[in-house]
Amino acid sequence: xxxxxxxxxxxxxxxxxxxxxxxxxxxxxxTLFLALCAMFCTLGLSVYWxxxxxxxxxINQDIYTWAVFGDAVFxxxxxxxxxxxxxxxxxxxxxxxxxxxxxxxxxxxxGFFRFLAYISLFTxxxxxxxxxxxxxxxxxxxxxxxxxSYLLIGFWYTKETAIYANMKAFIVNRVGDLGFLLxxxxxxxxxxxxxxxxxxxxxxxxVKHQYELFGFGQVQxxxxxxxxxxxxxxxxSAQIPLHAWLPDSMEGPTPIxxxxxxxxxxxxxxxxVSRFSLLFxxxxxxxxxxxxxxxxxxxxxxxxxxxxxxxxxxxxYSTLSQLGYMTAALGASAxxxxxxxxxxxxxxxxLLFLGAGAVILAKHHEQDIRRMGGLIRKMPVTYLxxxxxxxxxxxxxxxxxxxxxxxxxxxxxxxxxxxxxWSYWLLMIGVALTPFYSFNLMFRVxxxxxxxxxxxxxxxxxxxVDDHHHHDDVAEPxxxxxxxxxxxxxxxxxxxVWLAPAMLYGNYFSSTLVALPAHxxxxxxxxxxxxxADSVIHxxxxxxxxxxxxxxxxxxxxxxxxxxxxxxxxxDKGNLFVRWIKSGYGFDFMYKLLAxxxxxxxxxxxxxxxxxxxxxxxxxxxxxxxxxxxxxQLADGSISSYAFFMVTGVVLMLGYLVYFIH
Amino acid sequence: xxSLGIPHYLIISTALLVIGLTGFLFARKSLVxxxxxxxxxxxxxxxxxxxxxxxxxxxxGHLTVFFVxxxxxxxxxxxxxxxxxxxxxxxxxNVSAAVSLRESA
Numbered sequence: 090x091x092x093x094x095x096x097x098x099x100x101x102x103x104x105x106x107x108x109x110x111x112x113x114x115x116x117x118x119x120t121l122f123l124a125l126c127a128m129f130c131t132l133g134l135s136v137y138w139x140x141x142x143x144x145x146x147x148i149n150q151d152i153y154t155w156a157v158f159g160d161a162v163f164x165x166x167x168x169x170x171x172x173x174x175x176x177x178x179x180x181x182x183x184x185x186x187x188x189x190x191x192x193x194x195x196x197x198x199x200g201f202f203r204f205l206a207y208i209s210l211f212t213x214x215x216x217x218x219x220x221x222x223x224x225x226x227x228x229x230x231x232x233x234x235x236x237x238s239y240l241l242i243g244f245w246y247t248k249e250t251a252i253y254a255n256m257k258a259f260i261v262n263r264v265g266d267l268g269f270l271l272x273x274x275x276x277x278x279x280x281x282x283x284x285x286x287x288x289x290x291x292x293x294x295x296v297k298h299q300y301e302l303f304g305f306g307q308v309q310x311x312x313x314x315x316x317x318x319x320x321x322x323x324x325x326s327a328q329i330p331l332h333a334w335l336p337d338s339m340e341g342p343t344p345i346x347x348x349x350x351x352x353x354x355x356x357x358x359x360x361x362v363s364r365f366s367l368l369f370x371x372x373x374x375x376x377x378x379x380x381x382x383x384x385x386x387x388x389x390x391x392x393x394x395x396x397x398x399x400x401x402x403x404x405x406y407s408t409l410s411q412l413g414y415m416t417a418a419l420g421a422s423a424x425x426x427x428x429x430x431x432x433x434x435x436x437x438x439x440l441l442f443l444g445a446g447a448v449i450l451a452k453h454h455e456q457d458i459r460r461m462g463g464l465i466r467k468m469p470v471t472y473l474x475x476x477x478x479x480x481x482x483x484x485x486x487x488x489x490x491x492x493x494x495x496x497x498x499x500x501x502x503x504x505x506x507x508x509x510x511w512s513y514w515l516l517m518i519g520v521a522l523t524p525f526y527s528f529n530l531m532f533r534v535x536x537x538x539x540x541x542x543x544x545x546x547x548x549x550x551x552x553x554v555d556d557h558h559h560h561d562d563v564a565e566p567x568x569x570x571x572x573x574x575x576x577x578x579x580x581x582x583x584x585x586v587w588l589a590p591a592m593l594y595g596n597y598f599s600s601t602l603v604a605l606p607a608h609x610x611x612x613x614x615x616x617x618x619x620x621x622a623d624s625v626i627h628x629x630x631x632x633x634x635x636x637x638x639x640x641x642x643x644x645x646x647x648x649x650x651x652x653x654x655x656x657x658x659x660x661d662k663g664n665l666f667v668r669w670i671k672s673g674y675g676f677d678f679m680y681k682l683l684a685x686x687x688x689x690x691x692x693x694x695x696x697x698x699x700x701x702x703x704x705x706x707x708x709x710x711x712x713x714x715x716x717x718x719x720x721x722q723l724a725d726g727s728i729s730s731y732a733f734f735m736v737t738g739v740v741l742m743l744g745y746l747v748y749f750i751h
Numbered sequence: 752x753x754s755l756g757i758p759h760y761l762i763i764s765t766a767l768l769v770i771g772l773t774g775f776l777f778a779r780k781s782l783v784x785x786x787x788x789x790x791x792x793x794x795x796x797x798x799x800x801x802x803x804x805x806x807x808x809x810x811x812g813h814l815t816v817f818f819v820x821x822x823x824x825x826x827x828x829x830x831x832x833x834x835x836x837x838x839x840x841x842x843x844x845n846v847s848a849a850v851s852l853r854e855s856a
Contacts, residue, residue: 726853728785728846733776 091141094148094169097134097177098220100127101184102213109206117201121192124205128185128212135177142174149222149286160281168222168285172428172601175592176219176360179435180353182580184212186573187348190443193567194344194450200244207244208348211237215353219360224273224283227361231269231325234354235262241349242341251340258334265324265331272317275300279310289367296371312372319362319375326358326412329386333676335409336393339401343446346401351408351442352435359415359431363424363602370422370605377506380420384501384512384519387413389674391522395529396671398654399456400445403530407482408438410519414497417512422608423500425598430493432592433584437478437490440577441527444475447566447574448534458530459654463539467563470571472535474578479531481581483524483637486628487621492585494520495624496593498633500611520633524640525647532648539563586621594618760802767795782837782844786830793823 104127112120151166187208195204211234218230235258243255277283279298280291298310322328327335338350349355362369362379369375387410394406411434418427449456451468465472481488484495498520502513565571591597594615604612618624628634669675723730771791778784797816804812838844 724852726850728849729776729778736772736776 092152093134094138094167094220095152097131097138097181098213098216100131100134100213101209101216103127105206105209105213108202108209112202112205120202120205124209125185125188127209128181128188131212131216132181132185135174135181138169139174139178142169142171151222151284155225161277163225163283164223165226166222166284167220169220170601171597172360172363173219175428175432177216179356179432180212180215180219183348183352183435183439183577184208184215186439186443186577187344189569190347190446190573191344193569194446195342198342204241204244204342204344207237207241208345211241211345211349211354215357218357222285224276224285224288227364228269228273231321231357231361232266234349234357235259235266235325238338238345238349238354241345242338244341244345248340254334254337254340258338261331261334262324265321268317268319268324269321272314272321275310275314275317285364292367292371295368309372309374311368312374315365315369315372315375316378318365319369319379322358322362322416323382324358325361326355326416327386327409328358328382328413328416329389330676330679332386332390332409333673333680336402336405336673339399339405343401343442343449346405347439347442347446350405352439355408355412356415356431356435359412359419359427362416362419363428366422366424366602366604369419370603370608373506376420376422376608377508378420380417380501380504380506380512381508383413383416383418383420384508384515385413386410387417387519388515388522391519391526392670393673394526395522397526398458400448400458400461400530400534401442401456403458403526404438404441404445407441407523407526410523411438411482414494414516414519417501417516418497420506420512421497421500421504421509421611422604423497423504423611424602424604425593426493426496426500426611428598428602429589429592430497432588433481433489433493433581436577436584437481437488437581440474440478440574440581441482443570443573443577444471444478447471447570450566450570451563458533459656461534462537463535464563465535468535468565470565471574472531474574475535476531477578478581479524479527481585482527483640484520484633485524485637486625486634487586489581489583489585491628491634492589492593492621492624495628495631495633496611496614499614503610503613505608505610517633517636521636521640524637525644528641528644529647532645533654537648537652589624590618590621757802757806760798764795764798764802767791767798771795779846782834782846782849783831785846786827786834789830790823790827793819 104124107115107123107127108120115123146169148167148169150168151164153165154162155165156163188205191204191208195201198204214230214233214237216230218227218234221227221230239255239259242258243251245251273283276288279295280288282288282291292311295314296311299307300310300313302308302313320331324331324334335350335355339346341350369379390406390409390413394403394410397403397406411430415427415430415434418424418430447468448461448464448471451464452461455461477488481490484490498513498516501509501516504512506512672678723734768791771788771794774788774791775785778788797819800812800816800819804810804816834844837849841848
């Protein structure tokens, strides 16, 4: 048996250990060489296993028994099927690009080795997650990536906002993890196993179960489990209302925004639901809910992307919106469409983030798009790559986004779920919003006049030391930064044309991601597929394409009419509605309110404990104390009184002996 | 002639005990007086030992008296030495000066 797949998650972890523990001693070149070697080998192995899977090999193997409690056996095992090798490819390729990008981007940071160790560790844990064959290992990876995400958001740990942001990410993810864990607990209770295949085998029994949920009466067990698992996915994949952590996670260094908070980790929820498509298929309620949540996220976060002024936050809200599309596709039972969008999105969104990072670096840590402009002349390659990514993101044919987004909209349109009609309209709104905010960003950053003269606001990163440059030396970045751009741009363009026929319309996922016949309306689009060229031509007649083009034109008009966005101080006076939007629909406010309610409850119970229970308990020592205070007056240090007590004692004892003993 | 019986001796020893205790409890002046009062209390008990040893013609009582007197001698030697040290420290042998065990508050 070929066990080389074991190296896929272990090599990056090895790389992380090397960079983390002995990196400083080995020196930068050696460490980088080893870390990149590990990533290259991992990618090579992923390609090899992709090939194996394409030749019909399937691996589902427990390799180590981790713990045995009575009948419960928890093992470490790996599952290689089309879904996991595809995820492997996405994770490894994006990770390798980010590794290369990091060489220059983090060059002057004193935490360089720490950073390298974290991103390698992230890659390893993420790979362990996607290759897991049981829920325990998936949960290990799930928490592992959460941990690394936490560490990296707070990478600049002297920056207060970064610390708040990583706390926020961690706490919001705990909420989702609670749901996830409860779901796992229910699964384990009713199936007695956490192994994927075994759970799937138990599924027919599971469907028949009803579950008594506290006072709420009987609920369908499968729906409950699916809902709880989806809550976990909501926090990881940042769906409303558990999305609040993702925009703030932009406090971390840009490469990890690209790797973790755009391309890979946030898609873990999408991946998990796809992996468990068989289970989710059993519950119309949850599918419907997923579609609704996804559609709401897609549209509402698109709106927020428009009002952002920070280049990274625009891209972050765009990520939220695209994750909403994926979730909506999951709700429509179009799992392979969701996963395909995951793949295309990973490439162009990573590219957009890396591009944003290059711009930020070129502008010396200026992140506000109001201070940018005219960069097209200085950074043509960056511009071109980001333009391609934006076109792909907007779903313009024949770029990759078109091939993944269009089917999502079609799938939701054809879905038989109750919420499908309005979800469809929300997604259509999202289609128009996406190009608007993307090109709003592109035009303001790269076109027009250079705004660097007004730059007086800096987002200081204390750890960066290259601030001694002047603002007029904005230039194309170093080639190690450009190389990932070009590679990612190429894939952003060709992924759709190249992979859609096999992954979306072919048989690649036909054995892995299964939709029930009742939910398979969307397969209609597969029947209508007549080759890539045909779909591109067909795009000319499709509403989304025109909406997208319209969005670009509106963005151009907007930038032309309002070349200088108002400063914050002026816009803060806007009416309630504008402020509501600007505050991100007040979610932070709601969470603060919730937290303050919990805090005051805590304060109430704390005072109850302090004054009520402690008060009662303290009565006894108080009594003793009072009498003790009186008694110690007797010990006045004078010999005669001590002598008096002594004699009195003797007399009393004698009296006792005389009168009671005799 | 009045024959002296046990009650008379007991009255004497009780008187000695009472004098000793009273002096011990109510001495306000000298530490030496305290020591003397303790001797009186001891003498009260030795008088009883001698009395009942004679009365029962038992030698054990006489023997005990020797032990008590030895202990009393040792005790007064140590007591006097302590008083001497106390005097060196406080320039006084007054009972009311010996209050260092009292709380400072």
